[in-house]
Amino acid sequence: MRLLVTGGAGFIGANFVRRTVERRPGVSVTVLDSLTYAGSRSSLIGVADAIRLVEGDLADSALVARLVAESDAVVNFAAETHVDNSLTDPARFVHSNVVGTFSVLEAVRRHGVRLHHVSTDEVYGDLPLHDAQRFTEATAYNPSSPYSATKASADLLVRAWVRSYGIAATISNCSNNYGPFQHVEKFIPRQITNLLTGRRPKLYGAGANVRDWIHVDDHNSAIWRILDDGVSGETYLIGADGERDNLSVLRMILELMGAGPDDFDHVRDRAGHDLRYAIDASKLRDELRWAPEHTDFAEGLRTTIAWYRANEWWWGPLKDDVEARYAECAQ
DSSP states (O other), rough: OEEEEETSSSEEEEEEHHHHHOTTTTEEEEEEEETTTTOGGGGGGGGGSSSSEOOOOOTTEEEEHHHHHHHHEEOOOOOOHHHHHHHOHHHHIIIIIIIIIHHHHHHHHHTTTTEEEEEEEEGGGGOOOSOOOOBBBBBBOOOOOOHHHHHHHHHHHHHHHHHHHHOEEEEEEEEESSSSTTTTTTTTHHHHHHHHHHOOEEEESSSSOOOEEEHHHHHHHHHHHHHHHTTTTTTEEEESSSSSHHHHHHHHHHTTTTTTTSSSSSEOOOOOTOOOOBBOOOHHHHHOOOOOOOHHHHHHHHHHHHHHOOOOOHHHHHHHHHHHHHHHHHH
């Protein structure tokens, strides 16, 4: 298989590329990435010689068409993803997430190439905090931020191209990922690296908001299962039953790193902060026989903390700029 991975130098994409190189020796991987602040050649150290890396914009239709024509399948990870950034610069999210996805769709339509589009559970909005309800493939879209609105737009474009033009495509909507190579602007690595650099962790509001956590390796194993066995035109939700409120996650990190349970600062809550995400992955589990491997969240956090301790060379140069941006947004 000749596989094109867009956004393959970002957090989830780079881990997917690494997994593919290690476990799928018959797959030839080309990565297309714009190498913005969230995508880095350094995330592909160790596998760089086994892949082809092309620097470019997903909205560059000529470039995308050329790379798709050389491929048997495309996995589209490429996206702007940070909610806070989408609140201050939504145009960048429309460009990457909507126009970029349109560029991919037109290329796969023209060349008859299989597409898997990677999305998020945030397209569904949020759920009540104290409720057993979870997102399913039938949940109506109700995005809350410019980020989730542009991802919802991209999903709907994929569905329309399947129905209108008959392209071979699947979609997955996944819950919150954690693991190695995640940018330090994100919740879990930000708290870890704050502690490693002598800063106090920060918590939005009271920390009651609930996220459904999944290890990035489990997310990527699910994507390969969908690539292998998924039905064209179908959407699959990916989750690992990892619901936890933000305060509990932060206190678990504090405990694992030898800090006190209250060694953090509360900060003003994010505008439009979604209350709760929760994934019902029954369809993926029952129809495609997928199951997560990283079911012990504390152990997953422990190994993630160990990775950040050992790899300051990767995240250290990013840290000061991230904290400066957070401080500016808080003013």
